[in-house]
Amino acid sequence: MNSTLLNNIVRFIALLLLQIFVMDQVEFMGYICPIVYLVFIILYPVDNNRWSFLILSFLLGLIVDTFQDTGGAHAAASLTLAFVRPVLLKLVYGEGYLTKNLKIMKSPLDRFLLLLVLGVLVHHIILYLLIYFNISQVLQVLQMTLFVGLSSVFMGVVLFILFGWRSKS
Incomplete structure (x- = not known):
């Protein structure tokens, strides 16, 4: 088993367990619960099979759905x-991100932060639109996207650094 596959398996399981057993139990100000499992989707290797990536991402979300109902x-x-x-x-x-054999874990922190912010924005808007599913709740959707998004970005950067970020020097 190669190290990339092992890293992905460990990251998948670790982020899932962290989300379910730690982050889902923490609520700042009564409703802000950071969503950290999406760091797996952000950090997934660019050069791996796209179909397996889509299936793993769906499975990750489905498992979280099971625990959060x-x-x-x-x-x-x-x-x-x-x-x-x-x-x-x-x-x-x-x-040129495809031809340069991009390694997100070795990219500069500002690039990762921008990718994470955009990813969190996409993920959280879709998530809260589906949870509230009511046009009269659009302000609630935006509020949740902003506040939960900020906490998710903060925790994502912390995890990115803890997972062994190495900037190209």
Whole structure:
């Protein structure tokens, strides 16, 4: 088993367990619960099989849905993020991200932060639109996207650094 596959398996399980058993139990100001499992989707290697990536992202969201009883909202938001990630990578890293054999774990912190912010924005808007599913709740959707998004970005950067970020020097 190669080290990339092992790293992905460990990251998948660790982020899932962290989300379910730690982050879901923490609520700041009564409703802000950071969503950290999407760091797996952001950090997934660019050069791996796209179909397995989409399936893993869906499965990750589905497992979180099972524990949070959110009826598929996390699965849909995770799959959407996985589907649009190539567009986000192109926006953040430019046209040549595929030919340069991009390693997100070795990219500069500001690039990762931009990718994470865009990913969190896409994920959280879809998630809270599906959870509230009512046009009269649009302010609630935006509020949750902003506040939970900020906490998710903060925790995502902390995890990125803890997972062994190494900037190209």
